[in-house]
Amino acid sequence: MATVEAYPESPAPVPAKATGWRRLKSRLWKDRYLILLGLPGVAYFLVYKYAPMFGLYLAFIDFNPFQGIFGSPWVGMQHFARIFEDREIILVLWNTLVISFLQIVFAFPVPIIMALMLNELRSELYKRIVQSIVYLPHFLSWVVVVGICVIFLRSEGLINVFLRETFGWEPIPFLTNPAYFKPLIVLQVIWKESGWGTIIFLAALAGVNPHLYEAAVVDGAGRFRRMWHITLPAIRSTIVILLILRLGHVLDSGFEHIFLMLNPFNMDTQNVLDTFVYFKGIQQSDYSFATAVGLFKGVVGLVLVAAANYTAKKFGEEGVY
Amino acid sequence: MMWERTISSRIFDAINIALLALTALVMLLPFVYVIAVSFSSYTEFMRSEFMLIPKKWVLDAYEFIFVSDSFVRSLIVTVEITVLGTFVNLAFTATLAYVLSRPVIGQRIVLFLVLFTMLFSAGMIPTYLVVKATGLLNSIWAVILPVAIAPFNLIVMRQFFTTIPGELHEAAYIDGANDWQTFWKIVLPLSKPALAAFGLFYAVGHWNNYFSAILYLNDPAQWPIQVILRQIVVVNEAQTTLANGQILLEHAPPAETIQMAAIIVATAPILVVYPFLQKHFAKGVMLGSIKG
Numbered sequence: 369m370a371t372v373e374a375y376p377e378s379p380a381p382v383p384a385k386a387t388g389w390r391r392l393k394s395r396l397w398k399d400r401y402l403i404l405l406g407l408p409g410v411a412y413f414l415v416y417k418y419a420p421m422f423g424l425y426l427a428f429i430d431f432n433p434f435q436g437i438f439g440s441p442w443v444g445m446q447h448f449a450r451i452f453e454d455r456e457i458i459l460v461l462w463n464t465l466v467i468s469f470l471q472i473v474f475a476f477p478v479p480i481i482m483a484l485m486l487n488e489l490r491s492e493l494y495k496r497i498v499q500s501i502v503y504l505p506h507f508l509s510w511v512v513v514v515g516i517c518v519i520f521l522r523s524e525g526l527i528n529v530f531l532r533e534t535f536g537w538e539p540i541p542f543l544t545n546p547a548y549f550k551p552l553i554v555l556q557v558i559w560k561e562s563g564w565g566t567i568i569f570l571a572a573l574a575g576v577n578p579h580l581y582e583a584a585v586v587d588g589a590g591r592f593r594r595m596w597h598i599t600l601p602a603i604r605s606t607i608v609i610l611l612i613l614r615l616g617h618v619l620d621s622g623f624e625h626i627f628l629m630l631n632p633f634n635m636d637t638q639n640v641l642d643t644f645v646y647f648k649g650i651q652q653s654d655y656s657f658a659t660a661v662g663l664f665k666g667v668v669g670l671v672l673v674a675a676a677n678y679t680a681k682k683f684g685e686e687g688v689y
Numbered sequence: 690m691m692w693e694r695t696i697s698s699r700i701f702d703a704i705n706i707a708l709l710a711l712t713a714l715v716m717l718l719p720f721v722y723v724i725a726v727s728f729s730s731y732t733e734f735m736r737s738e739f740m741l742i743p744k745k746w747v748l749d750a751y752e753f754i755f756v757s758d759s760f761v762r763s764l765i766v767t768v769e770i771t772v773l774g775t776f777v778n779l780a781f782t783a784t785l786a787y788v789l790s791r792p793v794i795g796q797r798i799v800l801f802l803v804l805f806t807m808l809f810s811a812g813m814i815p816t817y818l819v820v821k822a823t824g825l826l827n828s829i830w831a832v833i834l835p836v837a838i839a840p841f842n843l844i845v846m847r848q849f850f851t852t853i854p855g856e857l858h859e860a861a862y863i864d865g866a867n868d869w870q871t872f873w874k875i876v877l878p879l880s881k882p883a884l885a886a887f888g889l890f891y892a893v894g895h896w897n898n899y900f901s902a903i904l905y906l907n908d909p910a911q912w913p914i915q916v917i918l919r920q921i922v923v924v925n926e927a928q929t930t931l932a933n934g935q936i937l938l939e940h941a942p943p944a945e946t947i948q949m950a951a952i953i954v955a956t957a958p959i960l961v962v963y964p965f966l967q968k969h970f971a972k973g974v975m976l977g978s979i980k981g
Contacts (some may be wrong), residue, residue, distance in 0.1 A: 395794045401868035402793045409785025416835045417806045503712040507959050509897030511915045514923035516719050539707030591701045624900045649814040663813025670809045
């Protein structure tokens with residue numbers, strides 16, 4: 369998949385014996401238009417991506433708006449110690465990990481299966497129609513997806529009306545009973561992202577040599593055998609890479625999505641790391657502690673992604689970064 | 690491709706086609722139901738059956754939301770954010786992507802800085818404080834500037850620019866063009882389809898954005914459509930969110946049809962651009978999988 373980078377070498381009129389400073393100056397002068405052109409973008413990264421990193425200082429002090437950042441007392445690792453003692457955070461961490469785990473077990477394989485099924489279709493037209501439909505939910509906002517889900521599942525919603533009129537059941541509290549929270553989250557992810565997820569597998573399958581299938585037919589292999597021995601091996605490396613990367617993002621549980629599904633009935637028990645940071649930091653103004661929790665998540669995420677990338681390379685796959 | 694015509698193979702095909710049809714229906718039917726209810730009359734809705742085509746098409750719900758000040762205002766705000774935001778996105782992303790596609794001084798450092806932000810971010814609170822410190826809080830720029838460049842798009846666009854033949858740059862240089870002129874007069878015109886594709890993706894992102902709006906915008910007058918939509922549908926406050934005082938409330942259609950109409954209006958623009966998105970995204974995803 370890699371391409372060789374072939375740079376158009378621009379003329380570099382740098383005098384061979386120039387001193388370092390003069391060389392730098394002539395290089396800067398030569399690139400002056402490019403530097404000006406790149407300035408807004410670089411400024412963006414410095415202001416909105418790197419300046420906040422200095423704000424991580426908040427995690428080590430007991431920030432008090434009246435004393436200001438530099439007047440607030442230094443507390444060192446105290447907030448981080450609290451992360452491992454606070455029962456609420458243990459619950460939040462648990463929720464985050466369980467939701468990720470459920471997604472890896474139940475949502476991750478769905479696009480693979482769908483891609484295998486789409487790959488077996490003989491009619492190109494039918495394949496294209498199905499693809500156009502299953503890609504669509506990816507572009508809907510989470511508000512719309514959660515909204516539609518709420519409309520179907522609330523006590524006077526279609527599902528509960530159906531259950532009442534067919535079986536005479538009492539309304540099932542899908543949205544308010546915390547027991548339904550995690551399964552619903554996973555189902556929504558499956559509904560919204562599975563179709564989109566097939567793209568990368570279908571792309572990998574497009575490269576399979578059709579002669580392989582023909583040879584297998586001659587050898588008497590049925591549809592399942594061909595799938596198992598030809599199609600699956602063709603996407604194996606893609607699956608491994610995506611799985612490893614998914615493991616690297618185990619602490620990201622889809623913030624907007626979960627935030628939208630939270631309500632006063634499940635708020636106490638179903639928070640995840642991201643939503644916890646929002647409620648603590650923005651709503652309760654406990655900036656320091658929320659920053660510490662965010663930093664904890666960021667560092668663990670960085671280590672996990674780096675480890676995931678390293679592992680992917682060990683598997684003989686090209687890393688992503 | 691050669692296909693055998695055994696019975697088991699045909700059964701396999703039939704089951705496969707049926708299962709995929711079922712999958713497509715599961716994705717499509719909720720949406721068709723929402724459309725149907727949004728156009729249905731009060732009496733028909735009250736029978737509360739599953740319907741895919743209303744017997745009588747009425748526009749009550751749409752009339753109700755389109756006379757509501759807060760709904761119309763949120764639509765206008767969202768259009769503003771989407772247009773301005775996409776423009777800012779493209780300007781910031783294209784310029785830096787182009788610069789990084791050239792052998793410029795400091796290229797490696799800047800690329801590293803960009804890639805690092807894909808691995809680690811300072812998190813919500815420090816970013817919030819920087820947005821506050823730069824004076825953007827409660828201005829629509831708060832949902833535009835802090836997301837001016839998506840690093841992933843930047844890398845993909847840079848990759849695209851490197852495919853422009855070096856001879857073009859050399860020819861422009863010999864004709865006396867500087868990098869600025871080359872960018873404007875040669876690279877950008879050549880990249881119109883790519884810019885359109887990135888613009889569409891950025892625009893969908895702005896249109897669908899919910900979270901940064903509630904994070905940075907406190908004034909209900911500035912709330913974009915997704916925030917209003919949540920009030921109407923998820924929090925179930927359709928009539929109170931939309932009412933223009935008492936008169937409207939008395940003649941309100943049922944909350945359900947209002948909610949569905951609001952969902953449809955908030956999604957319609959996505960459906961309109963979807964065919965164009967579809968044309969581009971397979972390519973985009975592939976480009977992205979190429980090492981940047």
